[in-house]
Amino acid sequence: MGEHMPDSAHRSLRSHAAAFAVWYLRAATVINLLGAVSVSFGSDLKRHNAGDFFTPHLVAAGFTGALFAAVLAVTMRRRKRAAWILNLCLGVLVLLLYSAVMAAFPEFRAHAFNWLSYALTALFVAALLAGRRSFHAKGDRANPRLALAVALAGLVLATAVATLLVTVTNHSPAEHRSDLGGRMMYAVARLVFIAGTGDRVEGVDIPDWVGVLINVMAALLLLLVLLAAFRSRRATEPMGARDEEQLRALLDRHGERDSLGYFATRRDKSVIWSPSGKAAVTYRVAGGVSLASADPLGDPEAWPGAIDAWLTECADHAWVPAVIGASETAGTVYTRHGLSALELGDEAVVETAEFTLEGRAMRNVRQAYNRVLRAGYTARIRRHADIPAAEMTDLTRHADQWRDSTSERGFSMALGRLGDPSDGQCVMVECRDSEGTLRALLSFVPWGRHGLSLDLMRRDREAENGLMEFCVLELIQRACEVDTTRISLNFAMFRSVFERGARLGAGPVLRLWRSLLAFFSRWWQIESLYRANAKYRPVWEPRFVLFAKSSELPRIGLACARAEGFLELPVPSRWGR
Known part of the structure; x- marks a missing residue:
């Protein structure tokens, strides 16, 4: 046991040193914010830096300084190597400057406050050096070039805008007014150094609000440059043909476990394997969040190895780990690896042998089904492999025409490649009217050997209402034609809230939560999806x-919206996802 104590002590020292560096930056952020909102405190800080005093590294009054320290604190907390390098370079330069000032000027050595500032700066640099191995997260290799491009382009644009503002609002007498070059130099100085006032520059006299606006532009430019410099690495390459082949082999052996398992073969996902190769986690990176989809594939005994490998990769690249749509079994395994669970909703699974249209509870469904049937509609059920290529092309064309968005949506519960030859075991349900015209289609992916999971639903908007219900009921009642015993339908978010909130005796909080969800259902169809399944x-x-952390849930939510296709950001593709 004693042999391992030095390594344990070193790890503890590194961890505490890294934590100190992060908290130092957080403290600097708070102090800078206080200096920005408090006139007297901010004046004291500025006076200290202008006189015979100097403040600790990165401590200065102002929103820009607070923003800079905050971004560094966040990136350091995520253990990004690039942030550590920048902090170390800046810290060493400041420490050397302070050392030279203290050595050359006795008046600076005479103040205890300067010694405190010097000690805190030195302690920060020492913490960076001691905790260097804790900052291992890799950024994208293109980040330096991207940050430089953003800085140059942003500076050119901001300089043009700032120069125009100075020109328009300059109140200096015409005979003393600065020329265009002078006004441009003033704008650049204000943008770069966040300094410079009209009364200090000959020929420039601008209102205070113009100076504030230029400072805001400078702060925004600084933020964009930092975000570009510390951007997390994009995902590894999507899975290749060999990966897909191995995933399909796992599905053949263990596909019965998860109705969403087949969606792991989406080709925009990446895959990471357990050391034994008997399990895998598929994921996609969006906005610095690594979104794992549903349950790991493969032997549950090998799941921990795949999860460990995925979490290690997240740590190596400073990705936020998240799992979307995991079952209770997989969720339990993930929680053993340090993640927290939150119920997202419920999946509707129909056992075909137990389903019946009889009874009062099914009256409305039965009536809708019979109405469509009497109108002459018919359904045809086939495996994709049994559909001739020309017919599949026509079905795909109709599906694209009926799509209600410009691009395919889905990530965790959608395949996104209707008609692909590799998906021959998928099942197609086609609905035609009395004249034989195609009016709706549904596609299901395999769920093990005897199950199906809904992938796609499309219909002609001008056709009879109730076509989707008709198609689903036809499939349920004729499930034996495709050797199916269970069918997974749409996912219903917050299903339990709608169900329990409508019961007698539901509390005020639950009723309020249900009312809020019903309100948002006007746009996102939350309640309608629940009722369509129920x-x-x-x-x-x-x-x-x-x-991993509840504070990251908003970021995870945005990443999910991007991955599922509900949020498109106007960002060039070279910036990555």
């Missing part, structure tokens, strides 16, 4: 989102 009286299987 009419089949399915078995509800809970699904969970797994996360």
Whole structure:
């Protein structure tokens, strides 16, 4: 045991040193904010730096200084190597400057405050050196070039705008007014150094609000440069043909476990394997969040190895780990690896052998089904492999025409490649009217050997209402034609809230939560999806989102919206995801 104590002590020292560096930057952020909002405190800080005093590294009054320290604190907390390098370079330069000033000027050595500032700066640099191995997260290799491009382009644009503002608002007498070059130099100085006032520059006399606006532009430019410099690395290359082949082999052996397992073969996902190769986690990186989809694939005994490998990769690249749509079984395994679970909603699963249209509870569904049937609509059910290529092309064309968005949506519960030859075991349900015209289609992916999971639903908006219900009921009642015993339908977010909130005796908090969800359902169809699934009286299987820190949930939510196709950011592709 004693042989391992030195390594343990070193790890503890590194951890505490890294934590101190982060908290130093957080403290600097708070102090800078206080200096910005408090006139007297801010004046004291500025007076100290202008006289025979100097403040600790990165401590100066102003929102820009607070922003700079805050970004460094966040990136250091994520253990990014690039942030450590920048902090070390700046810290060493400041420490050398302070050392030279203290050595050359006795009046600076005479003040205890300067010794305190010097000691805190030296302690910060020492903490960086002691904790250097803790900052191992890699950034994208293109970050330096991107940061330089953003800095140059942003500076040119901001200089042009600032020069125009100075020109328009300059109140100096015409005979003493600065020329264009002078006004441009003033704008550049104000942008770069966040300094410079009209009364200190000959020929420039601008209102205070113009100076503030230029400072805001400078702060925004600084933020953009830092974000570009510390951007997390984009995902590794999406899975290749060999990866997909191995995933399909795992699905053949263990595909019965998870209805969403087949969606792991989406080709925009990356895959990471357990050391034994018997399990894998598939994921996609969006906005610095690594989104793992549903359960790991493969042997549950090998899941921990795949999860460890995925979490290690997240740490190596400063990605926020998150799992979307995990089952209760997988969620339990993920929580053993330090993640927290939050119920996201429920999956509707219909057991075909137990389903019936009889009874009062199914009256409305039965009537809708019979109405469509009487109108002459028919359904055809086939495996994709049994559909001729020309027919599949036509079905795909109709599906694209009926799509309600410009691009395919989906990530965790959608395949996104209708008609691909590799998906021959998928099942297509086609609905045609009395004249034989195609009016709706549904596609299901395999769920093990005897199950199906809904992938895609499309319909002609001008056709009879109830076509989707008709198609689903036809598939349920004729499931034996495709050797199916269970069917997974749409996912219902917050299903339990709608169900429990409508019950007698529901509390005020639950009722309020239900009312809020009903309000937002006007745009996102949260309640309508629940009711569309509930009419089949399915078995509800809970699904969970797994996360490391609750403070990262908003970021995870945005990443999910991007991955699922509900949020498109106007960012050039070279910036990465």
